[in-house]
Amino acid sequence: MSTDKRDEIILLSDVLGVESLVDEITSKLLLSADGTNTTTTTTTPSAVLGPFYRADAPVLPNGSSIVSPQCGWYAQAQHLLAHVSGRVLSASTGEPIPDAVVDVWLAGPNGLYEQQDASAPEMNLRGRFRTDAQGRYALYCVRPTPYPVPADGPAGRLLGLLDRHPYRPAHIHFVVGAEGYRTLTTQVFDAEDGYCKDDAVFATKEELLVRFEKREGDERARWSLVYDFTLAEV
Numbered sequence: 101m102s103t104d105k106r107d108e109i110i111l112l113s114d115v116l117g118v119e120s121l122v123d124e125i126t127s128k129l130l131l132s133a134d135g136t137n138t139t140t141t142t143t144t145p146s147a148v149l150g151p152f153y154r155a156d157a158p159v160l161p162n163g164s165s166i167v168s169p170q171c172g173w174y175a176q177a178q179h180l181l182a183h184v185s186g187r188v189l190s191a192s193t194g195e196p197i198p199d200a201v202v203d204v205w206l207a208g209p210n211g212l213y214e215q216q217d218a219s220a221p222e223m224n225l226r227g228r229f230r231t232d233a234q235g236r237y238a239l240y241c242v243r244p245t246p247y248p249v250p251a252d253g254p255a256g257r258l259l260g261l262l263d264r265h266p267y268r269p270a271h272i273h274f275v276v277g278a279e280g281y282r283t284l285t286t287q288v289f290d291a292e293d294g295y296c297k298d299d300a301v302f303a304t305k306e307e308l309l310v311r312f313e314k315r316e317g318d319e320r321a322r323w324s325l326v327y328d329f330t331l332a333e334v
Contacts, residue, residue, distance in 0.1 A: 117301070147304075159229075164240070167181070167224070282334055288309075
């Protein structure tokens with residue numbers, strides 16, 4: 101089942117909770133590697149990478165959209181269009197980090213990532229953005245929606261055998277990196293989604309719950325999210 105576009109082994113470890121457990125242990129060990137623990141409460145928590153990450157997403161200017169009008173669900177998703185922005189900051193100083201790379205991806209409203217969706221153009225809902233001199237990033241996407249873990253492979257069949265529901269709460273994936281700082285792999289979760297309390301892959305964390313706000317005066321988006329990432333120094 102695993103290909104260069106889908107990692108079924110990661111998906112299997114996700115539904116068993118192994119990846120979330122390893123992530124939790126490893127992140128704490130990394131933060132205390134220098135013998136202190138001063139950044140634990142100020143660094144953005146990590147979360148699992150997931151099986152649908154793709155390297156080399158297009159590098160786009162801040163303010164660009166990662167939603168292609170050519171995907172099959174675009175016309176029905178106007179009410180979900182969203183503007184996401186924020187800053188990348190240093191955990192030790194609180195200062196903005198310029199030229200950080202914010203790699204973002206998410207599933208479409210049909211519950212599919214672009215490599216699963218025959219109607220989606222290559223790299224739809226994926227992009228990399230560089231922060232400006234004030235550490236700011238910005239992009240247009242869609243407000244995420246919950247979706248089931250794919251049932252066409254071993255991980256989905258295992259969930260069925262365990263009599264567990266397959267749903268992941270609405271979330272957006274991020275990998276955020278900058279020179280001199282530890283790369284952060286994380287997700288942010290829509291706090292209004294009931295599946296946040298029972299994520300099929302055990303990845304939700306209180307600090308990663310976010311609330312989308314109504315966006316006024318912007319024809320390109322109905323929703324707005326402002327979220328800052330805080331990175332630990334190497």
